[in-house]
Amino acid sequence: xxxxxxxxxxxxxxxxxxxxxxxxxxxxxxxxxxxxxxxxxxxxxxxxxxxxxxxxxxxxxxxxxxxxxxxxxxxxxxxxxxxxxxxxxxxxxxxxxxxxxxxxxxxxxxxxxxxxxxxxxxxxxxxxxxxxxxxxxxxxxxxxxxxxxxxxxxxxxxxxxxxxxxxxxxxxxxxxxxxxxxxxxxxxxxxxxxxxxxxxxxxxxxxxxxxxxxxxxxxxxxxxxxxxxxxxxxxxxxxxxxxxxxxxxxxxxxxxxxxxxxxxxxxxxxxxxxxxxxxxxxxxxxxxxxxxxxxxxxxxxxxxxxxxxxxxxxxxxxxxxxxxxxxxxxxxxxxxxxxxxxxxxxxxxxxxxxxxxxxxxxxxxxxxxxxxxxxxxxxxxxxxxxxxxxxxxxxxxxxxxxxxxxxxxxxxxxxxxxxxxxxxxxxxxxxxxxxxxxxxxxxxxxxxxxxxxxxxxxxxxxxxxxxxxxxxxxxxxxxxxxxxxxxxxxxxxxxxx
Amino acid sequence: xxxxxxxxxxxxxxxxxxxxxxxxxxxxxxxxxxxxxxxxxxxxxxxxxxxxxxxxxxxxxxxxxxxxxxxxxxxxxxxxxxxxxxxxxxxxxxxxxxxxxxxxxxxxxxxxxxxxxxxxxxxxxxxxxxxxxxxxxxxxxxxxxxxxxxxxxxxxxxxxxxxxxxxxxxxxxxxxxxxxxxxxxxxxxxxxxxxxxxxxxxxxxxxxxxxxxxxxxxxxxxxxxxxxxxxxxxxxxxxxxxxxxxxxxxxxxxxxxxxxxxxxxxxxxxxxxxxxxxxxxxxxxxxxxxxxxxxxxxxxxxxxxxxxxxxxxx
Numbered sequence: 001x002x003x004x005x006x007x008x009x010x011x012x013x014x015x016x017x018x019x020x021x022x023x024x025x026x027x028x029x030x031x032x033x034x035x036x037x038x039x040x041x042x043x044x045x046x047x048x049x050x051x052x053x054x055x056x057x058x059x060x061x062x063x064x065x066x067x068x069x070x071x072x073x074x075x076x077x078x079x080x081x082x083x084x085x086x087x088x089x090x091x092x093x094x095x096x097x098x099x100x101x102x103x104x105x106x107x108x109x110x111x112x113x114x115x116x117x118x119x120x121x122x123x124x125x126x127x128x129x130x131x132x133x134x135x136x137x138x139x140x141x142x143x144x145x146x147x148x149x150x151x152x153x154x155x156x157x158x159x160x161x162x163x164x165x166x167x168x169x170x171x172x173x174x175x176x177x178x179x180x181x182x183x184x185x186x187x188x189x190x191x192x193x194x195x196x197x198x199x200x201x202x203x204x205x206x207x208x209x210x211x212x213x214x215x216x217x218x219x220x221x222x223x224x225x226x227x228x229x230x231x232x233x234x235x236x237x238x239x240x241x242x243x244x245x246x247x248x249x250x251x252x253x254x255x256x257x258x259x260x261x262x263x264x265x266x267x268x269x270x271x272x273x274x275x276x277x278x279x280x281x282x283x284x285x286x287x288x289x290x291x292x293x294x295x296x297x298x299x300x301x302x303x304x305x306x307x308x309x310x311x312x313x314x315x316x317x318x319x320x321x322x323x324x325x326x327x328x329x330x331x332x333x334x335x336x337x338x339x340x341x342x343x344x345x346x347x348x349x350x351x352x353x354x355x356x357x358x359x360x361x362x363x364x365x366x367x368x369x370x371x372x373x374x375x376x377x378x379x380x381x382x383x384x385x386x387x388x389x390x391x392x393x394x395x396x397x398x399x400x401x402x403x404x405x406x407x408x409x410x411x412x413x414x415x416x417x418x419x420x421x422x423x424x425x426x427x428x429x430x431x432x433x434x435x436x437x438x439x440x441x442x443x444x445x446x447x448x449x450x451x452x453x454x455x456x457x458x459x460x461x462x463x464x465x466x467x468x469x470x471x472x473x474x475x476x477x478x479x480x481x482x483x484x485x486x487x488x489x490x491x492x493x494x495x496x497x
Numbered sequence: 498x499x500x501x502x503x504x505x506x507x508x509x510x511x512x513x514x515x516x517x518x519x520x521x522x523x524x525x526x527x528x529x530x531x532x533x534x535x536x537x538x539x540x541x542x543x544x545x546x547x548x549x550x551x552x553x554x555x556x557x558x559x560x561x562x563x564x565x566x567x568x569x570x571x572x573x574x575x576x577x578x579x580x581x582x583x584x585x586x587x588x589x590x591x592x593x594x595x596x597x598x599x600x601x602x603x604x605x606x607x608x609x610x611x612x613x614x615x616x617x618x619x620x621x622x623x624x625x626x627x628x629x630x631x632x633x634x635x636x637x638x639x640x641x642x643x644x645x646x647x648x649x650x651x652x653x654x655x656x657x658x659x660x661x662x663x664x665x666x667x668x669x670x671x672x673x674x675x676x677x678x679x680x681x682x683x684x685x686x687x688x689x690x691x692x693x694x695x696x697x698x699x700x701x702x703x704x705x706x707x708x709x710x711x712x713x714x715x716x717x718x719x720x721x722x723x724x725x726x727x728x729x730x731x732x733x734x735x736x737x738x739x740x741x742x743x744x745x746x747x748x749x750x751x752x753x754x755x756x757x758x759x760x761x762x763x764x765x766x767x768x769x770x771x772x773x774x775x776x777x778x779x780x781x782x783x784x785x786x787x788x789x790x791x792x793x794x795x796x797x798x799x800x801x802x803x804x805x806x807x808x809x810x811x
Contacts (some may be wrong), residue, residue, distance in 0.1 A: 302698055322697065322699075323702060325700075334695075334698050339692065340692075340694055340695055340698045341695055343688050343696075343758070344691060345691050345758045345759055346758075350687070354688055355699045355700050358681060358700075361681055364681045364682060365679060365680055365681075366681060366683075408699070
């Protein structure tokens with residue numbers, strides 16, 4: 001058996017994280033090999049090692065029997081390895097052909113000018129090979145996401161790729177588009193090209209892959225022929241526990257309605273309606289770009305809204321503004337911790353109390369004693385790991401930074417807490433602690449709105465789930481009826497809208 | 498992070514102080530009159546105008562802004578103050594009018610930046626030209642001289658043997674440090690400079706805090722202008738040229754980052770002091786004025802290089 005890729009004993013460390021721990025990964029030439037694992041399991045890190053964006057700390061990589069050590073994506077490409085990223089990297093205004101041959105355009109007149117005729121002919125040949133009917137001369141921005149993805153495959157072929165890595169290629173494709181992609185993957189395999197296929201969608205893995213490797217917490221859990229596996233086996237390998245134990249859902253008595261949003265509209269979201277009750281956890285799901293973050297930013301008064309109404313405790317809130325919403329009992333943990341929440345050059349204490357200052361010190365004069373007490377209380381309560389209150393927050397781990405942001409919100413004693421991707425990019429332990437905190441708050445009667453792109457998290461934590469698609473509410477699902485498949489179906493194809 | 502002896506951290510913290518100490522020691526060896534009480538007081542007196550402007554500039558730069566208008570605002574408020582004094586307005590009221598005029602220019606800067614969404618550099622560049630033009634038109638291009646003796650005391654009197662402008666500077670720095678360390682506004686200023694986006698997301702009144710620092714900067718430029726006017730017994734519409742650059746230099750030599758959120762008034766004071774020492778040394782050592790600028794520029798760049806190097810080791 002020939003292997004297109006053999007990785008042995010791979011280790012990769014990041015500050016505070018052992019991202020890959022003795023990983024081995026062998027891929028048979030000319031096969032479709034699926035790579036699965038939860039967010040943070042190490043899939044992207046592994047792929048970055050293969051595609052030359054990162055260098056392993058330890059371990060060996062062989063490509064078609066040749067030991068390699070890539071220092072750049074260009075070197076990996078030279079060895080026939082191409083990666084198609086989840087977020088496509090195209091130059092929107094340039095033509096399809098220019099995007100395929102970006103930086104390697106055929107030249108005319110001694111290299112001074114681009115030979116557009118040759119460029120388009122070569123692009124056409126590649127697209128024909130994939131049986132993709134796209135005019136190589138149109139700007140790539142006029143193509144659908146699915147078509148752009150096909151162009152990326154053509155681009156990979158233009159590098160004479162022997163191994164193509166696809167990271168969540170179907171995350172924004174319709175069913176029909178997915179079928180076309182699968183046809184192309186099968187054609188590639190028939191031509192002897194290896195495809196490494198990363199996806200969360202197990203049914204796709206069973207449909208397209210020959211073998212599966214499961215990663216969990218930076219380790220290889222198993223590699224088997226797909227035919228020998230079933231869904232349950234893969235899921236339990238991925239999570240190592242049953243879903244109920246990772247997201248211990250607490251039974252909380254759900255009270256009266258405290259928030260009512262009706263027809264809220266703004267930039268990126270239209271006509272969004274939902275209500276929230278005391279002690280309830282409302283999950284908001286949807287694909288990236290579905291307008292979830294925009295909607296909660298509008299609700300918080302950070303971005304302007306241009307229509308709809310917000311009722312809090314029966315009182316209408318007109319033209320919301322952040323400080324006013326916080327006074328009324330709202331608190332918000334934003335999506336992008338670094339850009340939207342943290343003051344990196346300031347201390348843990350300053351970061352924790354910043355929203356509380358105006359409430360605590362009406363005169364404008366700070367009493368540091370009070371601040372110290374409040375800070376100590378929340379450091380203790382949320383078990384924030386920091387050597388001191390005065391420590392710069394940039395020196396804390398992601399999980400502890402996030403706990404400081406949550407503490408900042410809790411210090412406001414909110415009746416509605418909005419969390420946007422609260423556990424993105426933090427380690428498993430801190431994640432579980434954050435879930436516990438959210439559960440405790442709900443038990444205390446706080447209404448919680450949580451956006452998450454991680455389906456198991458949404459399913460495990462929420463009482464009710466709002467699914468958004470293209471800025472609108474596509475479905476509202478009860479905890480008892482919601483499944484990953486149902487949510488994905490609503491998020492991708494919409495509830496009849 | 499570490500408890501071991503860290504030369505880099507020591508240097509970051511006290512580097513400027515060490516540099517000043519070395520410079521003072523060297524100058525004392527070169528010229529015995531350098532450390533004479535009279536020369537030291539003179540040196541401090543010379544530092545006051547720049548130090549006061551730089552105090553306001555520090556607040557502005559901490560929010561990641563910049564105020565290029567201070568030199569022109571100094572001239573505009575000086576001619577206004579001098580004019581109302583000559584018109585017979587009582588000294589205290591004239592001072593209030595002058596400071597108020599400075600605050601108004603700051604208010605306009607602040608509103609252009611927050612409501613008008615004009616970048617600080619451009620907004621205050623416009624105000625720099627506008628205020629200079631207003632000063633020239635108001636005074637019709639001529640100096641206003643011959644001011645009441647009571648006003649001149651602002652610049653020429655002494656208390657406990659120390660010239661009044663030095664006392665005023667001390668009060669400005671004391672008050673400024675209090676604002677930065679012990680008030681909610683102070684925390685907001687640092688937070689905005691760290692990340693204005695995060696500040697907006699956390700409910701900080703970004704606009705009013707931003708307007709506040711430009712108002713303070715304008716009022717302090719006016720205060721500096723009064724000291725200068727009182728010492729010269731003359732308000733000139735062309736005074737204060739390039740003072741904004743001296744102030745910015747004092748702030749960055751003092752360790753503040755132009756990207757905001759980092760630095761403080763202690764550093765700025767040392768920065769202004771260092772610049773005054775160099776000017777004084779050039780005077781005492783009879784260095785040619787052409788060489789003087791070379792020296793001043795080199796010292797500023799050296800201080801910034803050291804600062805940058807020590808930060809890279811962080």
